[in-house]
Amino acid sequence: MTSNFTSRAAVALVLLLLLGTAFWSLTTGYSADAALNRTAEYYAVNTPAETGAQNVVTAIIVTYRGLDTLGEVTVLFLTAAIVALVLGQSKAPRGASGSGFLPSGELLQTGTKMLLPLILMFGAYIFVNGHLTPGGGFQGGAVLASGMLLLLLADPGKRFRKAVIHRVESLSGLFYVLIGLAGMAWAGGFLDNRILPLGQFGQILSAGAIPLIYTLIGLKVGAEFSSILESLEETEDA
Amino acid sequence: MVSAIFIIAVGLGTAFLLGLVKSDQKGFAFTLTVAALAVMTWIAYDWTVALSRGTVEPATILTAGTQPPFAINLHIGLAEAWLLTVINATGLLAAFYMRAALCRLGKGAMSVLLVMVMALSGLVLTRDVFNLFVFFELIVIATGGLVLLSEDARAVAAGFKYLVVSQIVSILLLIGIIFTYHANGSLNIDDIAAVPFGLQGASLAMFLVLMALVLELKPFPANGWALDIYESAHPGFSAIFSAASGTAALFAADKLVAAAGPAWLPLMTVIGLFTFLGSNVLALKQDNDRRLLGYSSVAQIGLVFAIVGQRDILGEGYLFVAGGVLITHAVAKAGLYWISGLVPGRGLADWAILRANPVLVFAFASFVAMLVGLPPFPGFYAKWDLMHALAGSGRFWIMALILAGALVEAGYMFRFFGYAIKRETQERFPGFAVDKVAVVVAALAAGWALGFVWGGISLNPNLLTLVPVLFALLFIVLEPLPAWVKNIIAIVGLVGWFWFRMGNYDPLQMIFAAVMLVGGAVILIASFYEHGRRIGFYVPTMLMYAGLALLIEAQTSFDFFAAWEVLTIGSYFLILRGRMGEPHALSYILFSLGGAFLILAGFALASTGVQPFELKSGLSAIAEASVPAAPWVFALLAVGFMTKTASIGLHIWLPGAHAEAETDVSPMVSGILLKAGLYGLFLLVMTMGRQKIGSIDLTEVLVWIGAISALLGGVMAIFQEDAKRLLAYSSISQLGYAVFGLALMNHVGWLLALMFVINHYIYKSMLFLAVGGVYKRTGTKLMYKMGGLITLMPFTFVSVLIGIIAMSGVPPLSGFGGRWLFYNAIMASDLRLPMVLIFISGPIGFLYLFRLIHTIFFGQLKDEHRKLKEAPVWLVIPQMMFVLALLAFAVLPGMALQKVDAYIGTFFGDQPLVWSGRAITSTYGYWSPVAVMVVIGVIFVAVLLLLMSMGLNAQKVKQFNIVFSAERPFKPQTTHFAWNFFAPYRKAVGFLVMPLVTTFWGAVTDTLHSTADFTRRLYTGNGQTYAVQVLVFVVAVYLIVLGGAQ
């Protein structure tokens, strides 16, 4: 067995060394551009006028490459659905899960009660301001879900209202698609953010539909992470 | 028109919407899913129709209201629309098919299915390379989910292996993408295409992108993970995985290969061909149906990828060829996976259960034909065009490898089909779910419709509009009718077509048409003896005749080849019907397809890729211009045709195929089918004449082949115990004579060959029917188990007697005329040694024929045969017609031959035979059939009277009025005089019948099989090993590219 292991390691090592030479030539052949390439320059110049967003990255994510982002949200949606399928087939008997845990301490429970509203608010802040400052729907959603995780840690036996999570997940996704289609009807194309007025540059209510989309993404991501956590928590060994 | 982005929006929106449906409303969730998929399919189909008709222009769909490359854009053109239709329709049908599994897992699984189909559509539509990555990952994750639909516990492990490999793929893809972006300043595929990548410099980025996409195509040998999924997943999903995922991934790769520039095409060709050949060879050893289909799937995608590598020479035909193969494969493979879901067992022979439902058998046959690229399906037209393009640009190796791979694939697919038709299964018939059968039927209908569409787009004739083919297919609808009704329709059809076309035939065509069509009708009279509905007999029979009818009238090389394939398919199914026909039908189809591929290559080479290629004038032209390829064309075509004439070396399929066939099928496949090869050879020598490779005259090679076939066929025939096998071997010998005559390249030789066409048809059909009648009554074909049947089956005896006289070439029947012409022909030639062989074959023919009549009809009658009756009347009627025809032909050979003689004269410009009244004169003497007949008649009557007068004094005893010894023989048959009848000869010439050829072909297949068995151990089943293999593949290709670039 050991010999098998080492031969495998040797093969892997040789392979990766060869792959490494390819990477090496990529690195040595790389030189940073002196100026922005034409795509980046277009974004730098036109983002304010076209999308009204201060954060160029957000403009790219939500608008110019909005289709990617829709796909990204779908990745999480899929993962949540499949994790539920994978784990759902080996679900623990009702009421049995989590029972093996020691109750969490007083500190954690009290802390959770105090921190949870703040965490949720912080998450919301991050995604609402995504078009202005670093951050956005994914980051905000992850923060929301961390609140949920805290809740689970504080009370392992707790059950979320599954229906609520799923409804949030579905509705936010559905609205996201509908906003995209609205872009086709009332603006330049699928996921065009100019269905709403661009407003004044730098204000919270600006950049057309970007804050709206990021809010939906935030809710959806939060819901999806929560539902993955929930699926994991429901397994027998949890 | 609805924008194509709605395919994505509807799929995604519905997937999200399903979350709002209550968990227990599974029926509603399912309805919603199906409705969404239906809408998506409809949008795609609508675009396909509109783009095909030209009512809309290909559209670019912008997102975010910004021009590319600054925002992601999608594009829908004809290719995209077609593939979207395939993908979405596959998804829709698969949803119906997997209804139970989807409802078991709930709405989550339905969402995953919707996202899967949506992502596959997105992969096809997008023009942005990073967006491509996103859709890829969606597909990966959705695949990971849908694998769980399977009830096979092993599927989980397969899914995990898939995820491991996908991780590596996505790492390569992302690095490739970001460096491509850095080099180009754009993620838009069209932008990347504007600056083609060479194989060096920035190309490493493009290399990584391409490798990632190639890995998704499951290249051999880095594809163990895919095969595991194919084997263990739900068959409904395997259909998506093969038909939809494979198709989308291929299109994605195609997009980027096009963008990368022509420098990359050879690499893609090599990877594609390697995969095509490797997977097909490995499939030979598979005994699990789904894994076998998986190998075939991988191989087909490899083939299409090899075609992608040919896009530089395919020009405008690129979509027609690549799309034809790709879409046919998608439909066929989806259909086959769906059928596999109806079969409870996983062994190949377990598919025998399908025989409970003829529709499924028809579907199976159609899907196999689609995969192998047989007419009338798109793959056939595509293969034709592809080979012409390859020949036109001198890519002969690619041609050879593609054809070799296709032959291997045909081998295991037809073997699989043979199992289903002939084997028995232990599984209990579970009853087929109606909805699943309906899904299979939908795929079946789609396949045929595509055949019609592709035929329509093709520059060549649409086979599904040709009257003979349609007439044959009509019998599919007529199947419920009783056999006798169908038989009448078939006979009327054959004679009617002949009548209708008669005016257009030249004398040569006339002879072949008379033998094939009218002759076919006469043999069909015998088919009246069958009762019931005889399902599955008339469609192949009429397909064979349709092929023959079209073959005779073929104007272009395409016509000829298409007809050739049609008649091959028909006759294969016909031979497969025989009692022990399975292995023989397989070797028949393999030799035939091998031959057909050679013919295809020959035609492609001859035409140098220019279509249409007029058969006669074209071949003559290249012979006259003596282009360097001409002798090779001749050789390829000749060998191809000789697979049908079963010349020595290519004959091993014939004895079994003819001997095991049904009573009325044996004469069809012997008396008629073999003539197709002869017709081809006729055309060849007529148009191309003598061709030389080096200093070897190819017609002299043919002379040798003919002579050896005549001799060895005869020698092998004399040692047969089985009467039908004896006749079968005799066909090899007889056709050898014909090839010999043809290759002599003189007037009388050709005339002789033509005379053999008629004679051999008549007496071989007659003898097969006679022996078939005996077999019907005695239940055996072994001659030593018979004897003394002369009094019980007098009519049969008469026809065998007449047949033998005619065939052995003794006076007074037409065989003698044949001999006479024959000796004239060889006198005119100066090839002495083959002449000697042919002379020897004459008496050998007499030996086996003597055995036939002697052991069956003379000698002692067996106890168990005392109450036998004459053969069924429907078998006797055509025999008596043949007897009359033989007598007439013997007296008046002039009626058929004189015109032909004149026709042949136009080729040689001579007229060696003088037809005066009823006599024919040559330089070596004259032949007066009537005089010969009269003389023989007188002698015969005189001897008969003499014998009868002597018989008056004979004493009659009972058969067993003899003394037995007390011994009981250990092997009773060894005491029968007919057993091992020619033992002394076996001692003398037995070395001639050593099965050298059989051993040779056996060794070929054994080598392939053991290679397959050895190589497939690469797939250890360990996910980590698979990951290593994937990396080895990438690194190996990288090193090759590096080496190639320097």
Place this chain on the structure above:
Amino acid sequence: MLPQIAMATGFVLILMGLYGALTHRNILRMIVGFTIADTGVNVVLVSVGYLPGRTAPILDSAVPVADAATRIIDPVPQALVLTAIVIGLGVTALMLAYAYRLFRARHSLDISNFTELKW
């Protein structure tokens, strides 16, 4: 030089991660290996967008809109890396769920125990 260093770090991470994934038979360790490799990919992605001496692509008071084209780094890789991170996370979650399922089936996490499907 900075981008090259970052890039080399990323590549080393990828190779290390792959080495782990290819040599450890324990499924969880394989997943960890792939996570490391994914991180490496993300580092490489970000390093490609870097332009020396420039700042983040946010047009607030620090970067006037008019000078944006000369002051900010390439925003595209940053957008891409976000997508890549999320996708990597999704795949990792899925692999973990699969690992759980495999463990439940056989009470083993050794990848070489799941080879019923082969040849």
